[in-house]
Amino acid sequence: MSRFAHMADIHLGAHRDPVLQHLELEVFSEAFDKCVELKVDFIVVSGDFFHVGIPDLGVVNHATRKMRQVLQAGIPIYVIYGSHDYTPNGTSVIDILDSAGIVTKIVNWKLEDGKIRLRFTTDPKTGAKLTGISARKIGLESKYYEVLDRESLEKEEGFKIFAFHSGITEFTPPQLSMIETVPISNFPKEFGYYAGGHIHQRGEFSLPSYGKVVFPGPLFTGYGKDVETTARGEKRGFYVVGFEDKIRSVDFVEIKAFDGAYFEFDVSGRNSMDAAREIQLGLDQLDVNGKVVVVKIRGELSGGKTSDINFSNIRATLLERGALYVYLNRHGLVSKEFSAVKVLGEDISVIESRVLKENAGALAVSNKSLSGDEGSLRATELLRVLKQGAKMNESKKNYLERMMASSVEILGLKKSLEATE
Numbered sequence: 001m002s003r004f005a006h007m008a009d010i011h012l013g014a015h016r017d018p019v020l021q022h023l024e025l026e027v028f029s030e031a032f033d034k035c036v037e038l039k040v041d042f043i044v045v046s047g048d049f050f051h052v053g054i055p056d057l058g059v060v061n062h063a064t065r066k067m068r069q070v071l072q073a074g075i076p077i078y079v080i081y082g083s084h085d086y087t088p089n090g091t092s093v094i095d096i097l098d099s100a101g102i103v104t105k106i107v108n109w110k111l112e113d114g115k116i117r118l119r120f121t122t123d124p125k126t127g128a129k130l131t132g133i134s135a136r137k138i139g140l141e142s143k144y145y146e147v148l149d150r151e152s153l154e155k156e157e158g159f160k161i162f163a164f165h166s167g168i169t170e171f172t173p174p175q176l177s178m179i180e181t182v183p184i185s186n187f188p189k190e191f192g193y194y195a196g197g198h199i200h201q202r203g204e205f206s207l208p209s210y211g212k213v214v215f216p217g218p219l220f221t222g223y224g225k226d227v228e229t230t231a232r233g234e235k236r237g238f239y240v241v242g243f244e245d246k247i248r249s250v251d252f253v254e255i256k257a258f259d260g261a262y263f264e265f266d267v268s269g270r271n272s273m274d275a276a277r278e279i280q281l282g283l284d285q286l287d288v289n290g291k292v293v294v295v296k297i298r299g300e301l302s303g304g305k306t307s308d309i310n311f312s313n314i315r316a317t318l319l320e321r322g323a324l325y326v327y328l329n330r331h332g333l334v335s336k337e338f339s340a341v342k343v344l345g346e347d348i349s350v351i352e353s354r355v356l357k358e359n360a361g362a363l364a365v366s367n368k369s370l371s372g373d374e375g376s377l378r379a380t381e382l383l384r385v386l387k388q389g390a391k392m393n394e395s396k397k398n399y400l401e402r403m404m405a406s407s408v409e410i411l412g413l414k415k416s417l418e419a420t421e
Contacts, residue, residue, distance in 0.1 A: 003040045004043065004044060004128070004240070004241055004243075005035045005040045005043045005239065006043075006044045006046065006239040006240075007045055007238035008082075008217075009216075009222055010048065010050070010218070010219045011048055011220065011221070012024065012050045013056050014222050019292075020221070020227075020325060023220065023257060023292075025059070025063075027219060027220040027257050028219065029062075029066050031238055031255050032069070033066075040075060041075065041126050042075055042078060042126070043070070044161065045077065045079045045103075046132075046165055047079075047081060047082025047198060048082030048084045048135075048165065048198070049085065049103075050063075050084065051222060054087055064102060071101075074125075079098075079106070080106060080107050081094060087406075104121065106121040106130045106131060106163060107134045108121065114147060115147055115148070115149040116144055118131045126159075128161060129161070131160070131163070132164050134165060135198060142181070145166075145186035146186060150186075150189070153188035154188050154189050154190045159192045159244075160190070160191045162188065162194050163195040164187075164194065164195070164196055166181065166196075166198055167182070168181060168184050170207075173201055184210065184213075190211075191210070192211045192246055194210065194211060194213040196216075197215070200223070202234075204250065212241075212250055216238050218236065220236060227292065231260030231261065231292055232260070232294070233262075235252070235254045237252055237255040240253055258292045259291045260293070260294065261286050262293075262296075263282060263283055263295050263296070264296040264297075265282060266298055266299040267298070267300070267301050268300055268302075270302060271301060271302050271303035272303065272305055273308065275304075276308060279297065279309065283295070283314065289322035290324060291323060292323070292325045292326075293326045293327070294327045295318075297309070298330075299332070299333065299334075300334050306335050309330075311328050311330065
């Protein structure tokens, strides 16, 4: 029986904090070492290998050394683009690693008669046939699925794997309802395994005429919400899939990211002074030594201001008590004097997406692609890019030029600018 590993959303380079950076690279190395130990035949990474298309070179160097060790063990690495893997100039670190023979991109297609026709990449050792659709920037890959030549893919003989980096409408968790999804009917049928990415929540699904559909979730953490769910006990890792002519086994392999301590407190019905005191009493009982600590405060204060709760002091105290890292989530905290402000969510990325989506139709724009659902997706992508800081040794001028180039491309202004020249 042959076996392959399926992982996704590794997001290498996502964190600036040294502690999380170290943990992130440790988890990545442990996962790839585990693949060697288990003697899998190949690895499939379903997008977002890195957190940005041009990541810190120190992170790339660490990852490349580890991937070379895996390749030397006879284990090829097949990848697709995730939504974070794009750059303004069209060449990302994934393309460079592919050119160097470190990874193999498996998305190969051509447009014929208005249809996208995908080609298969055959794994030489097992004969497994791999193909798929990469994520598109601003979540527009759904248009690719609509014109996909599914018939030719379904007729292909052999054990087939379809890799993708999108939400599936029927399987997307309710809390992620704001993201762009693709209905399962737009996927080709008759594949043995559908290797998903993008959804940061582990899930296994099956439907008639479709093989196993699996989302492994993030290998470590790409966002603060991932840190929170890991601290609450969510297991992280990847899948090992056994197959012959069809799937024989699908097993989750846990890679422990860190020991977590989770503390949640609802301030509703309390004034700011009482809430601060009770929060501190609760944290005093928490074992934080050597752990990543998540403190989540939510609810509406009956009096006082949210700033009366000294979060800087909370963080400093927990670090003094031996916490490795402290993540504070206070996005769901409001005071009564601001009760008119709608609480849209408890995670900043969810709040941002909902605010942008709700307001996308309120602006008068000359370009239709900047309004409605597509406009909110472009705005979300723009916000993500603009959050990126300058790279090591990057001049202010080069940083501003990079941000400008990214912004122009995301907003679809490049063609408009060229037309006016």
